[in-house]
Amino acid sequence: MKWEDQRQSDNVEDQRDGGGEGGRGGIAGGRGLSLGGIVIALLASWAFGINPMTVLGLMGGGSAPAPAPSAQSHSGAKPQDAGARFVSTVLADTEDVWGGYFAAQQQKYPPPALVLFRGRSNTGCGLGEAAMGPFYCPADRKVYIDLAFYDTLRDRLGAPGDFAQAYVIAHEVGHHLQNLQGTTAKMDGARQRVSEREYNALSVRLELQADCYAGVWAFHSQQSKGWLEKGDIEEGLNAAAQIGDDTLQRRSQGMVVPESFTHGSSEQRTRWFKRGLESGELKACDTFKSGSV
Template sequence: MRWEGNRESENVEDRRGQGGGGGRPVFGGRSIGIGTIVIALVGGWVLGVNPLTLLGMLSGGGPVAIEQPQAPAQRPPADDQMAKFVSTVLADTEDVWRKLFTEAGGQYRDPTLVLFRGATRTACGQGQAAMGPFYCPADQKVYIDLGFYETLKNRLGAPGEFAQAYVIAHEVGHHVQNLLGITAKMDQMRQRMSEVQYNGMSVRLELQADCFAGVWANKAQDARQILENGDIEAAMNAAAKIGDDALQRGSGGAVVPESFTHGSSAQRQRWFSNGLKSGSVKACDTFSASAL
């Protein structure tokens, strides 16, 4: 992937020198005990769902509060190559989505990318490295422990810089959904759905974020020719490795489609490809699609 020398985003917050914080997350006005957190972390790893979402479901949903204030934000060191990489990818997503929102008569608000190590507090509860990268709509921040990239490469078998960029672009896709009001509609529907029904809607939400990642790649390639040989294959491989069926198989369990929250490997590849080939947000309407 060609990224060196491109603009770096200013919207990167480095918390890697900070502790994870001692306070427990509070969901719906109730503190969540360690047993619930363990269930959510295990479920998140096996099922491929953000454990913060599971924590909300296990506690009955509701608003989230954080018990302690976060320390002042810091910029990453100038000589940190991996931080430079994610800052550059984030800047590229900013350029693409600002233009797309402007063309549609709207205004894009940049998300913040938070680098942390181990654990950190968020407006959605306590974030853990074991969750993998995630987006918190309450504070409009993307969270990532860069150690996840080693997991992606060595444990999940998805190496490559463009695979790493795809992960960031997917989480930024959730930010786009938040700005478009899609996330809020999902939260409203949660109260009226069974767990299986909500899982189905969650799959559509995640596949749309994959498609939005493909739209970013299309536009970034047109504007800056970022792709090199093997990059698309690396992203498609990453999409396959983090499909719900692949994660459930890799955990040694049975594949249970009713529990899918992100989509199968084939579905994730298909929708990323839809966005990549079309470069169109309209091509990412997973909620109206009769077949995923």
């Protein structure tokens, strides 16, 4: 992926010196939408040495803390380490792609901020933990990522490559699109009306739609920049497969429980990412109207 010397976003907040740490509790009531989410939490005891039930209890609809103060940006120059420059470049391209897409519909696209943190960070949704993987908080419209997740993605989950990392950012920005479209609010309302199993099924559709949106971004990004190289698409598809619920459950607990899926199987995740990538159209990503996913 030819990302060097491309525009970097101004919407990056570097909290890695500890300014974003502190607070209590977890992501409030599941309102933080994460790439790995619940299944990443199942890997936490193995990968990060923490009790995954700490995360699972709250994301499963348990008692939630009051929203914590939003992380505050730090003044000064943009971070210049390679990891920060990379995510800033990918974020900038999502701004370009979705800004242009919305403009074509006579609409304005308000981009999300991206917060870099280490370990934990206060967010508008509560306290974010690195063990939860990258996540999007609808309350403050920010994407949060501890760049150490990319080491886990490469070394423990078997998904190396820069485009695999770009897919992670694009997926979380996909959740931002859902927030702008009102889909996130509908999901919050459904939580109070349906059973846990029904909500899990809705969550799968939400996550698969974000995967599809990531594919739409990749389609338009490649058309405008031509920056993808041989093997990049395969890296993205492999990343989607490696974080499928079935693959993660099999790795973490030796068995697969389909009714507990919240993000979709490996086959579903790769298929919906590919659908967005091949169509380049948001309308192709309506997982909620699809008879089956």
